[in-house]
Amino acid sequence: MLKYNLISKQTEYNVALPLLIEDWTKEHVKHWLMTRLKIGEHVAQKLFDDELSGACLVSFEKQDLIDLGVPRAPAMQIIREVKKYRIHSESGGATYELHKGELLSAERKELPDESVETVSVDSGILSQSLHTEHTNDALFLQTIRPIGQIRPFDKCSPFIFYKNNDFLPAAAGPSNLLDPVHEYQLLPSATEVSEREILYEFSKEVFSFAASCLNSRTNGTIHFGVKDEGQAHGQIIGHKITSFSKYTQAFESDLSEYFEEKHINTARMCIRPPVFIQVQSQDGSSLDKWVIEVDVVPTYSETQDNVFYTLLNIASTEKKEQCKTECLFVRDGPRSINILSDSNPRIVQEKMKGINDKVSCWASARKLAEENEHKTPPPCNHEGQRLKQLITRGRDSFQNSLQVIVVTDKCHSSQVEHLDFLKEMKLFAVLEFDPESHVNGTCSFYRKDRIANLHFPHMYRTQDSASVVIKNLNLFKQTSWIFCNGRVNEEDDQEKPLTPSEWLKKRSGDINNMISFLCSPDLLQKQGLLVLVILHSAVTDISSPILEAFCAIYRTLEGADNMLCICKDSTVFNHWKNLVECRCKEDITNKCIYQLSLFEVSSTIKRLKEPQKQSSVRFLPSTGASSVLLAKKDEELMPDLDILCENECENTEIESNNSFQEFVKETEEHFYRGGQISWWNFYLSEQPGCLPFIKRDKYGDLYELITPVQAYTSPCAVINLFHHPGCGGTTLAMHVLWNLRSKFRCAVVKNQMAANKEIAVQVLNLLTYGKHEQSGNTPVLLLVDNWYDLEDLKQCIINIANVRKQPNNLMVMILNCERVPFPEVSSRNSCYPNVFIINKLSDKEQGLFSQKLKELKDYHKTPETFYAFMIMKNNFSEAYITDMVSNIIKGLDTTTQQGTLLSFLALLNTYVNGSYMSLSLCEDLVGIRNPLWKQETLDDKMSPYSALLITFTVEEHGTYQAVRFLHQMIAENCLRVLKHSFSLAEMTINLLHCDKLYKSCMGKDFLVQTIQSMLITRQRKEQGDDKDTKFSPLIEDIRENEGLDQIKEVLEKATVRFDRSATLPQALARHFCLNEKDFQSALKWALVAQSKKSNSYIADTVGQVYKCQLKQEIEDSEDRTAESLDTCLQLACKAVSAFQESQDLARNDEQVDPFDRYNRKRQNSYNTSGYLGVTEVIMMLLDVIKALPIFNVRDYHKRDKLIQFLRGQHPANSLHDHSDTTSSRFVAVLVSHERFLVSLKPKLKEIFSFFENYFTYLRPRHVLLEKETVNERNKRKVSEHFKKYMEIFRLSKEEKMSERARNPKLSLQQAIEDQRRDLEMKQADSFAGLLQCLTQKTVKEIEDIFMKWKFIFDNSGGRLPTSDRVNFILANIVLHSLNPHSRQLKKYEELVDLLNEALQMEGTHSNLTELYYLSMLLMWPSQGQSPESIAAYKNISIYITSAKKSFYRRFSYMFPTRSALAHFFLGKSNGLKRIVAKVNSSGEQGGHSRTMHHLWQSGAAWYEPEVQMKLLRIRGKSENGDLYINYSGNLKLLVRPAYLGDIRSGCSCEDVSFYLGFTMEGPVAYGITYVNN
Secondary structure: OHHHHOOOOHHHHOOOOOOOHHHOOHHHHHHHHHHHOOOOHHHHHHHHHOOOOHHHHHHOOHHHHHHOOOOHHHHHHHHHHHHHHHHHHHOOOOOOOOOHHHHHHHHHHHOOHHHOOOOOOOOOOOOOOOOOOOOOOHHHOHHHOOEOOOOOOOOOOOOOOEEOOOEOOOOOOOOOOOOOEEEEEOOOOOOOOOHHHHHHHHHHHHHHHHHHHHHHOOOEEEEEOEOOOHHHOOEEOOEOOOOHHHHHHHHHHHHHHHEOHHHHHHHHHHEOOOEEEEEEOOOOOEEEEEEEEEEEOOOHHHHOOOOOOEEEEEEOOOOOOEEEEEEOEEEEOOEEEEHHHOOOHHHHHHHHHOHHHHHHHHHHHHHHHHHHHHHOOOOOOOHHHHHHHHHHOOOOOEOOOOEEEEEEOOOOOOOHHHHHHHHHOOEEEEEEOOOOHHHHOHHHHHOOOOOEEEEOHHHHOOOOOHHHHHHHHOOOOOEEEEEOOOOOOOOOHHHOOOOHHHHHHHOHHHHHHHHHHHOOOOOOOHHHEEEEEEEOOOOOOOOOHHHHHHHHHHHHOOOOOOEEEEEOOHHHHHHHHHHHHHHHOOOOHHHEEOOOOHHHHHHHHHHHEOOOOOOOOEEEEOHHHOEEEEOHHHHHOOOOEEEEOOOOOOOOOHHHOOOHHHHHHHHHHHHHHOOOOOHHHHHHHOOOOOOOOOOOOOHHHHHHHHOOHHHOOOOEEEEEEEEOOOOOHHHHHHHHHHHOOOOOEEEEEOOOOOOHHHHHHHHHHHHHOOOOOOOOOOOEEEEEEOOOOHHHHHHHHHHHHHHHOOOOOOOEEEEEEEEOOOHHHHHHHOOOOEEEEOOOOOHHHHHHHHHHHHHHHHHOOOHHHOHHHHHHHOOOOHHHHHHHHHHHOOOOOOOOHHHHHHHHHHHHHHHOOOOOEEHHHHHHHOOOOOHHHOOOOHHHHHOOHHHHEEEEEEOEOEOEEEEEEOOHHHHHHHHHHHOOOOOHHHHHHHHHHOHHHHOOOOOHHHHHHHHHHHHHOOOOHHHOOOOOOOOOHHHHHHHHHOOHHHHHHHHHHHHHHOOOOOHHHHHHHHHHHHHOOOHHHHHHHHHHHHHHOOOHHHHHHHHHHHHHHHHHHHHHOOOOOHHHHHHHHHHHHHHHHHHHHHHHHHOOOOOOOOOOOOOOOOOOOOOOHHHHHHHHHHHHHHHHHHOOHHHOOOOHHHHHHHHHHHOOOOOHHHHOOOOOHHHHHHHHHHHHOHHHHHOHHHHHHHHHHHHHHHHHHEEEOOOOOOOOOHHHHHHHHHHHHHHHHHHHHOOOHHHHHHHHHHOHHHHHHHHHHHHHHHHHHOOOOOHHHHHHHHHHOOHHHHHHHHHHHHHHHHHOHHHOOHHHHHHHHHHHHHHHHHOOOOOOOOOHHHHHHHHHHHHHHHOOOOOOHHHHHHHHHHHOOOOOOOHHHHHHHOOHHHHHHHHHHHHHHHHHHHOOOEEEOOOEEEEOOOHHHHEEEHHHHOOOOOOOOHHHHHHHHHOHHHHOHHHHHHEOEEEEEEEOOEEEEEEOOOEEEEEEEOOHHHOOOOOOOEEEEEEEEEEOOEEEEEEEEEOOO
């Protein structure tokens, strides 16, 4: 019958069969034959076609089936199975109460192997389930209800929970007397009866059951809160209990009333007090319901041969009242019966005849059972050794570097303290299946001392790269505690706990995706991962969520090699083992620990941990030579900082360990071989008997730059340390930090990919740690290495530092180690205090290195192999490095795996600074197949070449081990040697062809970036390189040494490997264009790039191809023909079109990817190359046209003809010279392109106007003060093009005289036009041009410009456009700024009147931003004015709004990269005198010095006395994060802070003061201070 209770495939139960076969349809019969009996489909289909129903089937004999064509064997099987089924159904459908573990083990014995299937390969979801809905079929009842784990008998086990609606095993009679019998009862509810009646019922049932167990001498447990009726028999319901003590008191007080006095002590010894077990809901959350259990243990020593009678209050049928009645209870099967309850005395007497003999027999059996139990030896327990083996992987200790993923369920609060070993591990993630864990469970316990981020599985459901997810979720930095079945108290339904059936439908997919991500080789190295499954309660459901998670991990990791399961006890283990074996077809016994208590497990793991190399108690310096304790949890809140404490490396576990000397040797060897220096190197050098750490000559200079803290007035100061790569720059900086650790709070930014804002927040936390608001600060000394945006980092720190209300005190000093090709040059150009060191030692330093080598020889066998140290000791001698590399790699077979790996690393380390490959990838490349147990290491496999390599820890893209060359100079020389066997191109192609590099592995994103950067990243001076190159250094070297064909092959292979990349076909297009002059191929690849990604840079490349082809066409055609002119015009037209597309696309360009390490230093900037491209093409084309015979520039008449033609004043047809056929052909070409040619001058004018606005109204958000920027270079180019443009289109004197002669009546209008042309030549014909005059023109030049504008204004009458009126007003302001005493100036009131007229004409919705800008300059009210005078300024707030809106409409697409620039500030005087130009406020005219420019950019200018003397500091108010100025008359003006961080967080309403600047976007507040400070 058992076979009918077993289900192996979910698909078998798609149809619910009626209980009686007679009720089956032909569909039921077919389904039953195929799925249950495995009858062939053709047989089942034949019977289906013959209309075989259930009613027919029960009447058939074997021969009937044979007659229908059924073969004999299936016919016999069908008849027998029908008979079995009918016997079972007619017996009432009795259910088989099998425990789930028994069910599975029986299933494996009863069914053939193929009927039990494991998890499918493409899903973590249960593919075959024991749970299906068969509500009408009692035969399958047991398989559809989950069986709960019963509390271990006669044990308190406070960490047991019951699940609501789970089932306990069916009650049964006594077996071996030691296995307990069970009885289930439901007490009345409090709504039905009183509490007293409930307690009476409880006592009566307890002692009746107890008496039956005592007499039958069997162990037993009675359970209250569990149903005992029909199909619900054993169902856990639970009771609401208001007081445990009342039940305990009722138990204690009533016991003596139920038993005879002589047996009371025996009963008290054998009946255990009640145990209360909490009931949970199916989703894992706690319910306010309990199951009460009482155990009975009738030991022979207590019961002997006694018979136990009880006294119960039983209603009398005659007297109809309660009376004490003697009872004798014994066990009868699953029930207790009272032998004395029969009303017939004769029957009672008959039953009592043999009772004493029966009890005596039971007692003897009990005695024998107890004796046999004591004789059974306890099983041998070697689990401590197994735990050690699994947790250490065969080593002596548990490695701190292991990343641990924990999978766990609900832990009882009494056991949580034994999970303290989790706090000692490097927990990567915890997959939590207890929805209350964060309230009172494991998560809550862990977060008391450690940081854990609370996540949900769906947060890992993303299309982003692994690097993005790592960054967003802080993976590797802080533990991710993932609630796999939701959390209680969540408002969002998506995050609430679910029942197992709902979980499978709604959440299992997210779990699978999450586990696929967490366990993928992209994220974690398999050999560095441990999956720890901790089970506190039995898993009995084959579709349990925690089992589904286990199977998903098992599938992703391809087995259980990385797993360790810790089960609470053997019962939990047996269930787990059986379920896993059923699902995964693997016995995991040797991966499980189940005989050790959680306390023993915890103690063993903690004993096995590697000795700590960090002080257990860490201190930070504080004010007044005091210290503060840095808690581990608080340190984890600053994950991007490596914090150097006062007592760093002191009193550590490793120092008192036997392995300390070995640790010292390894630490020194790692550093001197070329590894990153650690704080231990400095600490060990200070120990007795050791030479001090080598102090470089520049140590004192750097120390003195940092230590005078009082010399710095800014909250954040910057010091640069410029150095050659590999010459000890970072080591010098860390040496200084080490010796300043008691004066500063020192930290190193260890994550190069961290965002500036995040670092600033963490630095502020370090600054203020352990401080009160009133106490002073101990400054932070922050070391950054080659930081990508130092100015932005500084500004972020300043902004956040303002929250501390002490902006004039030094809070943070940034020490930036900058690797540069020419440290001396960088030092000279730097505006920051700086020190530089080069790859050349002084005589003193060489002596110190020689002494250090002698010391190393005393402690190390072969210090001569510490090659990074030896390179410096030999003063970076190229000859030494060449000899050393040649000797080591002599005889290297480059075709082997070792040769391949060496060539890859040499290539990457030579051409990409800071590059590396993950250790796991290197192991894979050299054929190390099973690195989990480290039977073979990379050092062994790569010997002797491993002497040139070093392994180190990477933290930018997750934490893992990586490999690189010891020194870049070693990599370069190694590559030089390898080039004797391979060319650079061949090595690069091998790199591109190696599939293993691009499969899933740790750091794959970074490796792909590295390889692409090696192929495409050009050198740029603005980014610190020594020169500008057209291609990457690798491509340049291939071009120089191996030829153009090799470049073509390399880049074409790269486009195949990185088929989604647009930059590689772009680079290939540039190669064909610039190197090979193959413009057709160049255009093809440029268009391929554009099809992959359309942005302004790629569109610009298309334009550049046409431009280069045009340039080549011009150079190749010495004698211009009409055909070549036509070709030039066609190419120019296409180039202009492509560049204009680039202009349009630039508005929507993506910003630099923050996760792209090699492009982070490229400043975000608006791409203006499209505008420059158009300008250059037009200028080239104008040169061609000027050189045509029909436009001889030496002939003024012809030259004027050219200008008039380009202006559209003369049609091309008028240029025909019928006497000259050659000229006619040229004219014909010009006629065909006339529309394009006439558009050239307006295009140029529009572009120059764009650049005027671009450079004048806006400034870059991030300015590189120490390097020439693209911005400056473009400015210079535009200026040169403009000069050339004016030379071409400037009218000759003859043309001017000719025009006057032709139109004598238009002489005044002509004079005005002449003035306009002169202004255009001086770049003063626009508002932006006039603003530029403030810094680019002398006073005399400005006076001349003003007089021209005055002439235009005076002679235009009422026809003057609003833009000219605005320009004239500004001309007055500019001249007044530089020469306030000029007599030509109009009065302030006159200018205001002119402005009001213009405002009346334009209204408040114009795009003429300049108009509203002037309204701010001239109409800004003064504080303290009377209400009457305020009326004149009542519209100022409207004009400010209009300025913002029009500015946004015109320039919003540039906001991500540029911000509005202030040219004027509010001064202390009245009228025009209070409009103070920026140049005047700093006391400089004709341009800013580099120093003053730095002061403006850094914000230090506001503390300059000259600035403070001229500018007005006005009072305002901060409200809800905004700034306002209040004037009398209820005038309230909103002002934008120049830097968002100048306003404190918290929306505090405070009085502030600031300087007011005027930008096109509106008024801006600078130098904000809080009045109450």
